[in-house]
Amino acid sequence: MSWQQYFVEAQEKQRQQGTLRQLNSFEHHDTELRRQGQSWCNLASNDYLGLASDHALKQQFYAQLAKADAGLSASSSRLLTGTFSTHSALEQTLAALFDREAALVFGSGYHMNVGILSAIADKQTLVLADKLVHASMIDGLRLSPAKLLRYKHNDLQHLEQLLHTYHGDYERVLIVTESIFSMDGDIADLQALVQLKQRYPQVALYVDEAHAVGVRGQTGLGCAEEQQCVQDIDFLVGTFGKALHSVGGYVVCSQVVRDYLVNHMRTFIFSTALPPLNMAWTDFVLQRLAAMQARRDRLQRLTLQLRERVAERYDQHLSASHIVPVVLGSNEAALSKAQQLQEQGLWVMAVRPPTVPMNQARLRISLTADVPEADFERLLTCL
Numbered sequence: 001m002s003w004q005q006y007f008v009e010a011q012e013k014q015r016q017q018g019t020l021r022q023l024n025s026f027e028h029h030d031t032e033l034r035r036q037g038q039s040w041c042n043l044a045s046n047d048y049l050g051l052a053s054d055h056a057l058k059q060q061f062y063a064q065l066a067k068a069d070a071g072l073s074a075s076s077s078r079l080l081t082g083t084f085s086t087h088s089a090l091e092q093t094l095a096a097l098f099d100r101e102a103a104l105v106f107g108s109g110y111h112m113n114v115g116i117l118s119a120i121a122d123k124q125t126l127v128l129a130d131k132l133v134h135a136s137m138i139d140g141l142r143l144s145p146a147k148l149l150r151y152k153h154n155d156l157q158h159l160e161q162l163l164h165t166y167h168g169d170y171e172r173v174l175i176v177t178e179s180i181f182s183m184d185g186d187i188a189d190l191q192a193l194v195q196l197k198q199r200y201p202q203v204a205l206y207v208d209e210a211h212a213v214g215v216r217g218q219t220g221l222g223c224a225e226e227q228q229c230v231q232d233i234d235f236l237v238g239t240f241g242k243a244l245h246s247v248g249g250y251v252v253c254s255q256v257v258r259d260y261l262v263n264h265m266r267t268f269i270f271s272t273a274l275p276p277l278n279m280a281w282t283d284f285v286l287q288r289l290a291a292m293q294a295r296r297d298r299l300q301r302l303t304l305q306l307r308e309r310v311a312e313r314y315d316q317h318l319s320a321s322h323i324v325p326v327v328l329g330s331n332e333a334a335l336s337k338a339q340q341l342q343e344q345g346l347w348v349m350a351v352r353p354p355t356v357p358m359n360q361a362r363l364r365i366s367l368t369a370d371v372p373e374a375d376f377e378r379l380l381t382c383l
């Protein structure tokens with residue numbers, strides 16, 4: 001079979017299964033998406049704090065930006081000449097905010113998970129990962145020779161059972177979870193995970209706060225802050241590309257872990273560092289995160305209202321966060337409901353397998369703090 005034929009057939013198969021993905025290009029105007037004379041309220045963005053539409057904040061940033069921090073590329077990897085003072089400043093800000101020894105930043109959250117997990121999990125490691133962790137964590141673990149077992153989603157009894165049965169067979173054990181799960185919007189009990197790991201000296205905990213940083217916690221540092229266990233999580237990771245309206249990923253950890261990653265993490269070593277400009281913006285946002293409580297409060301209010309509506313109309317497990325899925329089952333049902341909402345000017349997207357398990361195709365409504373009230377009311381009505 002020729003390559004051409006191979007690609008055409010693969011695409012046709014996906015079309016028949018209702019899983020063919022396509023790129024949508026838009027003009028972005030704050031919360032509004034525009035294309036060919038049509039417009040929609042964006043309910044599929046990860047800009048959870050609504051910073052994209054805060055033009056005053058961006059102006060304030062540019063006004064104070066030092067020339068040396070405005071570089072558009074780092075032009076080499078961190079270990080060559082790609083570590084600018086902006087990188088170091090950002091890492092210091094992170095370590096100070098989280099009150100941890102050290103922090104390290106990466107090109108993206110995907111790089112972060114793939115790179116850290118493949119660097120730390122060796123043949124003598126058992127990894128126990130929640131069934132629903134993000135693809136980037138699975139990909140990192142696929143690159144490692146560690147033994148991987150998945151525990152049922154958020155089921156700590158199952159995790160404990162696996163831990164009890166197998167921990168003696170390995171030198172080290174790593175528990176891997178997200179705090180807010182990206183497709184279900186539910187939240188891991190981090191305190192319980194900490195208590196569990198503390199019963200075994202060779203167990204460490206890896207928590208991805210991609211969807212929680214900025215949004216949860218008294219100063220916006222995430223669920224670990226909310227659940228008062230920042231100090232007890234060995235690898236506390238997150239991303240800048242969602243609520244922080246920037247780009248990149250981070251880990252806050254001990255100094256020895258940071259040093260190890262600098263020496264072993266291939267996606268860190270062999271990739272161009274993030275541009276100084278983006279680092280400076282991320283630092284600027286992080287330093288103002290604590291003061292963004294009004295945004296978190298509005299997001300929380302919208303979340304509660306939306307969840308109430310979904311609970312009235314649909315019989316399903318309820319989200320505990322601003323990510324609110326409406327599980328419809330078949331790909332066709334999810335696509336058709338998404339289209340219906342899009343016809344009403346609401347850009348809600350269907351998420352289908354393999355991103356979610358088979359027969360759990362859904363709408364993934366992702367709220368942001370700046371959704372206009374009129375659009376939000378229309379959403380409640382259309383659901």
Ligand code: PMP
Pocket residue numbers: 108109110111113134136178182208210211239240241248249
């Ligand atoms: N972790 C989780 C839980 C995610 O949902 C995502 C992105 N959707 C990532 C990591 C990857 O982050 P980034 O987009 O910065 O590559």
